[in-house]
Amino acid sequence: MIEVKDITKSFGRKRVLNGVSFTANKGEITCLIGVNGVGKTTVMNAIMGLTPLKSGEILIDGKKLTKESYEQITFIPDTITMPPTMRIKDAFDFMNDFYQSWNQKRAEELLTFFKLQKDDRISDLSKGNKAKVNLLLGLALDVDYVLMDEPFSGIDIFSREQIANVFTSHLIEDRGVIITTHEIGDIEHLIDRVVLLNNGVVVSEFNAEQVREEQGKSIVDVMREAFHV
Amino acid sequence: MKNFFKLLNFELNRFSKLYFVLLSSIGIIQIIITVLKARAYLTRANNAVLKGGMTQHEFIEMYSKFSMIDVIHSILFAGTLAIGIAAILFYIFFIWYRDWFAKNTFVYRLLTLPTSRMNLFFTKVITIMMSVLGLVTFQLMMLNIEKTIVKWIIPKVYREDLRIVDMVSASEYLPIILPQGIAEFFIAYGLGLGFVVIVFTAILFERSFRLKGIIFGLLYAFISITIFILPITIQLLMYENLYLYPMELLFVQAVTWAVIVAASLLVSRYLLKNKVTV
Amino acid sequence: MRLKLDSRAPVYVQVIQYFKEQIASGTLEKGEEIPSRRELASQLKINPNTVQRAYKEMEEAKLIYTEGNMPSKITNDEEVIKSVRDQLLEEAIQNFISSVHTLNIPLEELIPLVKENYEQVERK
Numbered sequence A: 001m002i003e004v005k006d007i008t009k010s011f012g013r014k015r016v017l018n019g020v021s022f023t024a025n026k027g028e029i030t031c032l033i034g035v036n037g038v039g040k041t042t043v044m045n046a047i048m049g050l051t052p053l054k055s056g057e058i059l060i061d062g063k064k065l066t067k068e069s070y071e072q073i074t075f076i077p078d079t080i081t082m083p084p085t086m087r088i089k090d091a092f093d094f095m096n097d098f099y100q101s102w103n104q105k106r107a108e109e110l111l112t113f114f115k116l117q118k119d120d121r122i123s124d125l126s127k128g129n130k131a132k133v134n135l136l137l138g139l140a141l142d143v144d145y146v147l148m149d150e151p152f153s154g155i156d157i158f159s160r161e162q163i164a165n166v167f168t169s170h171l172i173e174d175r176g177v178i179i180t181t182h183e184i185g186d187i188e189h190l191i192d193r194v195v196l197l198n199n200g201v202v203v204s205e206f207n208a209e210q211v212r213e214e215q216g217k218s219i220v221d222v223m224r225e226a227f228h229v
Numbered sequence B: 001m002k003n004f005f006k007l008l009n010f011e012l013n014r015f016s017k018l019y020f021v022l023l024s025s026i027g028i029i030q031i032i033i034t035v036l037k038a039r040a041y042l043t044r045a046n047n048a049v050l051k052g053g054m055t056q057h058e059f060i061e062m063y064s065k066f067s068m069i070d071v072i073h074s075i076l077f078a079g080t081l082a083i084g085i086a087a088i089l090f091y092i093f094f095i096w097y098r099d100w101f102a103k104n105t106f107v108y109r110l111l112t113l114p115t116s117r118m119n120l121f122f123t124k125v126i127t128i129m130m131s132v133l134g135l136v137t138f139q140l141m142m143l144n145i146e147k148t149i150v151k152w153i154i155p156k157v158y159r160e161d162l163r164i165v166d167m168v169s170a171s172e173y174l175p176i177i178l179p180q181g182i183a184e185f186f187i188a189y190g191l192g193l194g195f196v197v198i199v200f201t202a203i204l205f206e207r208s209f210r211l212k213g214i215i216f217g218l219l220y221a222f223i224s225i226t227i228f229i230l231p232i233t234i235q236l237l238m239y240e241n242l243y244l245y246p247m248e249l250l251f252v253q254a255v256t257w258a259v260i261v262a263a264s265l266l267v268s269r270y271l272l273k274n275k276v277t278v
Numbered sequence C: 001m002r003l004k005l006d007s008r009a010p011v012y013v014q015v016i017q018y019f020k021e022q023i024a025s026g027t028l029e030k031g032e033e034i035p036s037r038r039e040l041a042s043q044l045k046i047n048p049n050t051v052q053r054a055y056k057e058m059e060e061a062k063l064i065y066t067e068g069n070m071p072s073k074i075t076n077d078e079e080v081i082k083s084v085r086d087q088l089l090e091e092a093i094q095n096f097i098s099s100v101h102t103l104n105i106p107l108e109e110l111i112p113l114v115k116e117n118y119e120q121v122e123r124k
Helices: A040-047 A067-071 A088-098 A104-113 A127-139 A157-167 A185-190 A208-215 A219-226 B002-051 B056-063 B068-073 B075-097 B106-111 B118-153 B164-170 B182-237 B246-275 C011-025 C037-044 C048-060 C078-101 C107-123
Strands: A002-011 A014-024 A029-033 A055-060 A073-076 A145-149 A176-181 A193-198 A201-207
Touching: A002 A040, A014 A029, A014 A040, A014 A055, A014 A176, A014 A193, A029 A040, A040 A055, A040 A073, A040 A145, A040 A176, A067 A073, A073 A127, A088 A104, A088 A127, A088 B002, A104 A127, A127 A145, A127 A157, A157 A185, A193 A219, A201 A208, A201 A219, A208 A219, A208 C011, B002 B056, B002 B068, B002 B075, B002 B118, B068 B075, B068 B118, B068 B164, B075 B118, B075 B182, B118 B164, B118 B182, B118 B246, B182 B246, C011 C048, C011 C078, C037 C048
Parallel strands: A014 A201, A029 A176, A029 A193, A073 A145, A145 A176
Antiparallel strands: A002 A014, A002 A055, A193 A201
16 A cells, blocks of 8 residues: 655745645555646655655555665656667666566567567657557566556557556556546546545545445546536 | 666666767877878978988987877877867766756656665766776877877887887876876876766755755865865965875875765765655 | 446446346346456456456346356356346336326326337337
8 A cells, every 4th residue: 555644845935745645555546636737746756756755754565665665666657767769678678687576578468469569769669659668667567556647648549548458457457556647538437546636735535436326426526526617 | 786787787888889989089080180290290301301401310400300299299189188078077967967858767767776876876986987997098098009100100210209108297288197106096086086976966966956956066066175175275374384294194185085975975875865856 | 348337327336237237138148157357347448346346246146156266157047037137127117107207198108109119129
């Protein structure tokens, strides 16, 4: 379980996160929703130790982040995390060298699924394909938690479908997934938990099915109410 | 530990293309300068003797023999070394900043490797130091090649063959880059290492605090350097009452150096672990 | 298998409803294998946890059964199948009657209309 406890952060004078708290469980897909610029990416960066916090703490399975945690949790940001001059096979070698949790077999399986070649150079790939490689690099690690920042933004519809398929496959099996998005779209029924972020705080945190059952509301309905639209 | 060497290997490989281009360019330009200088001399000599009616002896009396010093003294030659130094100075910054910018977020990957973040620091320092050492070694090698080229072009009568050691000591700037003795070597590289470490720390200040960070970084560098030159400054100021023997002064400076470097490493470690941001 | 999902009703309930319809109509026969949790999630583009919940409830309601590590199957119990059919029919009839009742139409007028519409649909 990932516990985000009352985290605050400012960028200069702007208080971006003003006491954000939520949890994400293993075996569930948690979605952080908010408008552009609300601080979703900052939250993800903070969980990964890529940006310092002013206050608050983040625990992963009850412990603070250490370098060993990176064999347990991985981050897939919205740009590719490898030098563009690399070929896909070089990226694989790099990951294999540094991560014990790297699963070469699964990486190759994913490569085939996405219809890409090992010899492709990252800089030559289309935006959709770059996103797939990025996704691949994260999913081929045998980690417990996968964080994805806007996995669908700016991606063509077919790539989106392929990526959405990943969420129902064995690749996500039993893992804890946190994804951020500013639009729900076609993944509404894939999400277990929703965390709505607005004005630096969590305005609502709920289980999608529970809300449907108890209140007869869709995720978008709750969003509308919470954001006063 | 293994991760350290993998990272070092990776870091060195990334630089290899640039480095190769740098060294080749320097080498080629130096060879061209050597050839041009030598042939110019020979032409002058031949004109004076064959057409002008001088004897070889008279020419040599007036213009002296040709040696590598004539090549080394040329501004263009010094320029090639300046290029080398400038390139390395550039890379001292680029080696960090390249991972943050240029449309890729490789820094996300580097900072989330299951290895100590200080390994990033150390491998980058070592890459710089090795490239400096490589440049120096290359220059020595080039001097030998250039010396041979001179031998090919200029006939013995007009030429003075110098040992590398003499070439270097006769020049104004080469002794700085090609230290003449063991003590000079350690001092030069010690200072260089200290410089790189302090600059890296300043860079990390900037990467942690951005605009404010530049000020912190410069301040940090200023304070470090001030502390470092304290012993020798005091010594110079108290010229009348010299109370430290040269060896003792060297020892004090070395200790000061070690303290500054250690402090920088600790500060860098703190920044990398806790303050750096993407 | 394509399900048009309502975003305001629990997905697991809709999945169970869908299975009930298939069982009642005989499209899914007794003892027939059903897709695995993951396969169904992938086909319907829904969260596997949701499918898990639907299957669990269907298992408890004896609509499906699972033997060991084998894929789940539709029940062989004809009684159960009949009761599902009856239940769905009852629900449909109740729905029809409550919507028609507000229009105040007498039963004698209704029955021939129902017959005519039903035959029209059959002919298609």
